[in-house]
Amino acid sequence: MAFGWIEEQAEARRRAGLVRTLRPRPAESPLLDLASNDYLGLARHPEVTAGAADAARTWGGGSTGSRLVTGTTELHAELERELAGFCGFEAALVFSSGYAANLAAVTALAPHGSLIVSDAGNHASLIDGCRLARGTTQVVGHADAEAVRKALGAHGGPAVLVSDTVFSVDGDAAPLAELAAACREHGAGLVVDDAHGLGVLGDGGRGAAYAAGLAGAGDVVVTATLSKSLGSQGGAVLGPARVIDHLVNAARTFIFDTGLAPAAAGAALAALRLLRREPERAARAREVADEIHARLTAAGLRAVRPDAAVVSVRAPSPEGAVRWAADCRAAGLAVGCFRPPSVPDGVSRLRLTARADLSGAEIGRAVRVIGETRP
Ligand SMILES: Cc1ncc(COP(=O)(O)O)c(C=O)c1O
Numbered sequence: 302m303a304f305g306w307i308e309e310q311a312e313a314r315r316r317a318g319l320v321r322t323l324r325p326r327p328a329e330s331p332l333l334d335l336a337s338n339d340y341l342g343l344a345r346h347p348e349v350t351a352g353a354a355d356a357a358r359t360w361g362g363g364s365t366g367s368r369l370v371t372g373t374t375e376l377h378a379e380l381e382r383e384l385a386g387f388c389g390f391e392a393a394l395v396f397s398s399g400y401a402a403n404l405a406a407v408t409a410l411a412p413h414g415s416l417i418v419s420d421a422g423n424h425a426s427l428i429d430g431c432r433l434a435r436g437t438t439q440v441v442g443h444a445d446a447e448a449v450r451k452a453l454g455a456h457g458g459p460a461v462l463v464s465d466t467v468f469s470v471d472g473d474a475a476p477l478a479e480l481a482a483a484c485r486e487h488g489a490g491l492v493v494d495d496a497h498g499l500g501v502l503g504d505g506g507r508g509a510a511y512a513a514g515l516a517g518a519g520d521v522v523v524t525a526t527l528s529k530s531l532g533s534q535g536g537a538v539l540g541p542a543r544v545i546d547h548l549v550n551a552a553r554t555f556i557f558d559t560g561l562a563p564a565a566a567g568a569a570l571a572a573l574r575l576l577r578r579e580p581e582r583a584a585r586a587r588e589v590a591d592e593i594h595a596r597l598t599a600a601g602l603r604a605v606r607p608d609a610a611v612v613s614v615r616a617p618s619p620e621g622a623v624r625w626a627a628d629c630r631a632a633g634l635a636v637g638c639f640r641p642p643s644v645p646d647g648v649s650r651l652r653l654t655a656r657a658d659l660s661g662a663e664i665g666r667a668v669r670v671i672g673e674t675r676p
Contacts, residue, residue: 333633409552495524622650
């Protein structure tokens with residue numbers, strides 16, 4: 302029977318307690334949200350939703366074609382200019398998702414004969430970029446600049462290092478300055494995914510590369526998503542103009558994909574302008590994360606010290622993590638739950654996201670619920 306193996310796989314997942322299901326979210330949820338990536342609380346900000354609605358009315362429900370045909374509007378160009386300027390890079394290119402942006406950057410910057418050095422904790426979209434690229438991938442230990450140096454030193458041709466800036470599972474930051482130094486010693490490029498850094502790290506949320514003094518460097522490329530701090534949808538690559546021009550000509554997820562929807566571009570642009578006007582939102586998201594971590598630790602829970610807005614709490618087992626998250630939900634709190642196989646290190650955790658718009662009372666309630674429901 303066609304696809305007969307699907308049931309076998311489903312049964313194995315059931316036995317391992319790893320079945321995933323979709324749960325549609327109502328527009329007005331009574332749950333306290335520590336599960337979304339809306340770090341700055343902008344997804345439903347009136348200026349952001351107005352940006353989306355105005356763009357849809359002006360430019361239409363879709364972008365009507367690939368970016369190189371009819372899918373580039375003046376709005377896309379405006380967003381790219383402002384995003385590049387805000388983060389301190391020469392140029393930017395927006396994509397239909399952060400996932401597509403990562404596939405583009407890695408595949409287009411790692412040609413045949415090149416080496417890709419990839420951190421073991423990288424996001425799935427960077428891993429898939431490595432799988433699709435013509436270059437050869439070498440995975441190195443998590444946040445290990447010395448291992449990066451060694452891998453680059455053993456290779457003769459062009460090379461690139463790819464890493465998250467803030468790792469999505471534990472919320473820890475990559476040692477960007479050390480990684481950049483290792484790359485420079487060997488003339489390698491640095492591609493970093495700032496999905497969890499943009500809007501949270503750096504002066505006014507300008508991102509991790511800006512914070513590390515790497516913004517605008519000729520050998521540094523940043524990828525980002527518009528779907529987290531900017532409360533919209535879509536992705537971006539920022540870097541030197543010659544790199545961006547190369548992506549326009551060589552990146553398959555740019556060339557063969559319909560351009561970012563105008564509503565998403567309009568929402569992201571409105572969020573970016575809001576962030577520029579209200580830079581304190583970035584610092585507040587970090588403050589909330591630190592407070593959640595401090596209170597969890599004081600309650601005797603094992604939480605990783607957050608470098609940005611993600612707080613990870615250890616769970617005793619995959620089943621324990623699932624039960625814990627379900628009990629939190631029953632008590633009115635939405636939290637993320639990470640367990641194998643989405644985490645390669647086999648450690649199960651609750652994943653909490655700090656939001657700049659969480660009140661002290663909400664933080665207190667969240668920590669109390671997590672403590673009371675611990676397995
Ligand atoms: C580190 C990281 N990179 C890339 C992505 C993908 O971005 P997008 O959701 O815009 O496709 C995500 C998550 O969504 C992420 O956490």
